[in-house]
Amino acid sequence: MPVEHIRRISGTALPLPGDNIDTDRIIPARYLRSVSFEGLEQHLFADDRAQADAAQPGSHPFSNARYDNASILIVNANFGCGSSREHAPQAIRRRGIRAVVGESFSEIFFGNSVALGLVCVTTAPETADALIQMVTADPATTIAVDIEALKVTAGDRTFDIRIPSAARDAFLDGSWDATGLLLDRYEQVEAVATRLPYVTGFAQGASG
Amino acid sequence: MASTLLAKVWDAHTVRKLPNGQTQLFVGLHLVHEVTSPQAFDMLRARGWRVRYPERTIATVDHIVPTRNVRRPFVDVMAEDMLAALERNCREAGIRLLDLDSGSQGIVHVIGPELGLTQPGMTIACGDSHTSTHGAFGAVAFGIGTSQVRDVLASQCLALDPLKVRRIDVSGTLAPGVYAKDIILEIIRRLGVNGGVGYAYEYGGTTIDRLSMDERMTICNMSIEGGARVGYVNPDRTTFDYLKGRPFAPSGDRFDAAVEWWKSIASDPGARYDDVVRLDAAAIRPTVTWGINPGQSVYVDERLPRAADVAQSDQPALNEALAFMGFHGGDPIKGTRIDVAFVGSCTNARLSDLREAARIVRGRHVAPHVKALVVPGSQAVAAAAEREGLDRIFTEAGFDWRSAGCSMCLAMNQDRLEGEQVCASSSNRNFKGRQGSPTGRTLLMSPAMVAAAAVAGEVVDVREMHDRELTHAG
Ligand code: SF4
Numbered sequence: 001m002p003v004e005h006i007r008r009i010s011g012t013a014l015p016l017p018g019d020n021i022d023t024d025r026i027i028p029a030r031y032l033r034s035v036s037f038e039g040l041e042q043h044l045f046a047d048d049r050a051q052a053d054a055a056q057p058g059s060h061p062f063s064n065a066r067y068d069n070a071s072i073l074i075v076n077a078n079f080g081c082g083s084s085r086e087h088a089p090q091a092i093r094r095r096g097i098r099a100v101v102g103e104s105f106s107e108i109f110f111g112n113s114v115a116l117g118l119v120c121v122t123t124a125p126e127t128a129d130a131l132i133q134m135v136t137a138d139p140a141t142t143i144a145v146d147i148e149a150l151k152v153t154a155g156d157r158t159f160d161i162r163i164p165s166a167a168r169d170a171f172l173d174g175s176w177d178a179t180g181l182l183l184d185r186y187e188q189v190e191a192v193a194t195r196l197p198y199v200t201g202f203a204q205g206a207s208g
Numbered sequence: 209m210a211s212t213l214l215a216k217v218w219d220a221h222t223v224r225k226l227p228n229g230q231t232q233l234f235v236g237l238h239l240v241h242e243v244t245s246p247q248a249f250d251m252l253r254a255r256g257w258r259v260r261y262p263e264r265t266i267a268t269v270d271h272i273v274p275t276r277n278v279r280r281p282f283v284d285v286m287a288e289d290m291l292a293a294l295e296r297n298c299r300e301a302g303i304r305l306l307d308l309d310s311g312s313q314g315i316v317h318v319i320g321p322e323l324g325l326t327q328p329g330m331t332i333a334c335g336d337s338h339t340s341t342h343g344a345f346g347a348v349a350f351g352i353g354t355s356q357v358r359d360v361l362a363s364q365c366l367a368l369d370p371l372k373v374r375r376i377d378v379s380g381t382l383a384p385g386v387y388a389k390d391i392i393l394e395i396i397r398r399l400g401v402n403g404g405v406g407y408a409y410e411y412g413g414t415t416i417d418r419l420s421m422d423e424r425m426t427i428c429n430m431s432i433e434g435g436a437r438v439g440y441v442n443p444d445r446t447t448f449d450y451l452k453g454r455p456f457a458p459s460g461d462r463f464d465a466a467v468e469w470w471k472s473i474a475s476d477p478g479a480r481y482d483d484v485v486r487l488d489a490a491a492i493r494p495t496v497t498w499g500i501n502p503g504q505s506v507y508v509d510e511r512l513p514r515a516a517d518v519a520q521s522d523q524p525a526l527n528e529a530l531a532f533m534g535f536h537g538g539d540p541i542k543g544t545r546i547d548v549a550f551v552g553s554c555t556n557a558r559l560s561d562l563r564e565a566a567r568i569v570r571g572r573h574v575a576p577h578v579k580a581l582v583v584p585g586s587q588a589v590a591a592a593a594e595r596e597g598l599d600r601i602f603t604e605a606g607f608d609w610r611s612a613g614c615s616m617c618l619a620m621n622q623d624r625l626e627g628e629q630v631c632a633s634s635s636n637r638n639f640k641g642r643q644g645s646p647t648g649r650t651l652l653m654s655p656a657m658v659a660a661a662a663v664a665g666e667v668v669d670v671r672e673m674h675d676r677e678l679t680h681a682g
Binding site: 018019020022024025028029030032033034035036037046047048050051077078081082083084085086087089090104106107108111112115116164165166167169170173175177178179181182183185186188189192193195196197198199201202 | 220221222223224226227228229230232234236243244246247250255257261264271272286287289290293327329330335336337351352353354355356358359362363364365366367369401402405406432435437458462463465466469501524525528618619620637639640641642644646647
């Protein structure tokens with residue numbers, strides 16, 4: 001596996017205000033009826049988009065041509081809650097988004113994103129709101145997410161971001177695809193398995 | 209030193225600390241279903257890896273199965289493709305698949321426990337967020353994404369960040385008509401839908417001690433709805449009695465040895481928790497969600513919140529939810545007309561849930577404008593219910609009696625809401641579009657409340673039904 005180091009992502013952004021945006025909204029369940037992830041991006045926010053666009057065409061940020069080339073997504077709190085479906089970050093990543101900046105993320109969504117190399121960083125609520133305002137006012141605003149410096153810059157403004165150190169290290173050193181790491185030193189895994197009483201069939205009785 | 213179950217199970221399964229600070233944890237049981245696994249098997253093949261512990265992996269089919277006419281090939285071509293892929297993947301890897309002909313098929317979180325696969329002290333992973341259900345047995349059970357399914361298939365391990373533990377202590381006696389579902393909805397309402405992020409929830413106290421395994425599963429199931437990826441109850445006599453004699457549980461002397469180990473992994477008295485929350489069970493009333501996340505709920509005899517009742521920062525979310533639901537702040541929830549009643553899902557489709565619902569509908573009839581269905585959690589639940597005649601009680605009352613699966617919990621099969629229908633549902637998520645119609649509306653409640661709503665045609669207070677139905681005492 002080639003190792004990809006991720007340090008800094010820059011580009012234009014797409015604002016998506018609102019708390020508790022769940023993965024059923026990000027990718028409704030009927031689009032999970034497939035054995036592959038291909039083409040998922042076409043159905044990103046399908047229901048939300050249909051409703052917003054019925055009221056006013058192009059009013060959902062993901063239907064708005066001004067954000068077509070965005071590579072950064074700005075969200076509020078508890079983004080990606082609900083179902084563990086990896087289809088949600090897959091669809092986002094396949095749409096060309098490479099980083100998500102928000103107040104907070106659900107843990108499963110965050111973990112799934114790391115495994116895909118989709119960077120999620122958190123900021124203060126005021127920062128998320130400020131970024132959403134700036135990008136809404138001027139979609140051409142260039143945003144740069146720097147996970148090494150732990151800063152996000154937008155135009156001429158700079159804000160702090162946070163990311164758990166394990167995820168940060170994984171992006172920086174390219175170990176975000178964890179499988180290889182887990183297969184290293186496999187004898188240690190087998191040793192743990194043989195120590196577990198339920199794996200060895202409680203043959204040795206209780207060992208605590 | 210006194211420690212928690214989480215810490216003990218974590219330590220017992222730790223392979224090593226990874227350079228990035230995460231822990232590599234051995235996974236004792238990996239449960240697989242058709243929706244989140246095909247891409248993982250493909251990734252494995254692309255890298256030339258094999259499944260490391262096929263004997264610690266079990267698969268079933270639940271999300272996409274039709275609940276009527278389950279003959280193969282399915283009429284639904286995409287569902288047929290997904291099941292065919294699962295069959296091929298399991299065959300190639302040597303993984304046991306509990307398929308539609310097995311008599312053991314069902315929702316993955318219902319069959320794991322009923323087969324005795326789920327045991328105290330295990331680490332359990334499944335590509336499904338409601339894996340927290342298995343915590344009811346004192347297992348540490350995680351929902352994972354598809355890339356992690358690949359990781360577990362390839363290595364039987366996960367790389368995980370440490371979790372804090374919040375003890376949720378529930379004491380007192382539940383009033384008649386109040387169920388485990390109401391306890392967990394109360395917890396989510398109080399602590400918020402993201403209050404549990406970073407935590408494992410340990411449920412305990414005199415109320416939890418008295419609950420059956422079915423009821424503990426209902427509570428652990430919805431931990432994730434409160435943001436907690438893991439929820440558990442310490443194993444006790446109730447747990448051991450439940451497991452004894454189950455097909456995959458240890459038997460004979462090995463069972464006794466297992467019980468000794470299971471006892472040893474329970475949290476010690478005096479264990480230190482990162483947070484403790486106390487709840488009085490006696491004060492909980494039947495609860496109904498009115499909004500678009502499981503934290504937006506009221507007691508059945510309360511009114512919906514108004515904008516003025518909540519902090520300014522919460523007003524946009526409140527208004528969005530009320531607008532989506534077509535409800536008005538200040539209105540009572542009682543009397544809300546429903547179109548569909550769904551008894552099902554991994555939260556509330558076990559035998560005891562069906563019994564409670566049947567108790568309410570026996571001798572009554574579903575309101576003429578309501579479409580009502582019961583979808584048992586597994587083939588074994590369906591068979592047991594049929595032996596007791598519950599299916600007849602339901603069908604005579606005008607319910608559809610279906611075969612096992614996830615069904616209208618997430619509507620990946622043909623069972624779904626249409627248009628703006630309102631559904632009284634015993635499931636776990638009321639997200640926009642969750643039950644298959646983008647504008648469909650879900651009211652979460654206990655199975656008994658769903659049954660009562662089906663009969664009345666609107667949300668009613670199950671406590672006002674005749675006393676004879678309410679022998680349940682928690
Ligand atoms: S019943 Fe619902 S929540 Fe449970 S596993 Fe199936 S879809 Fe998921």
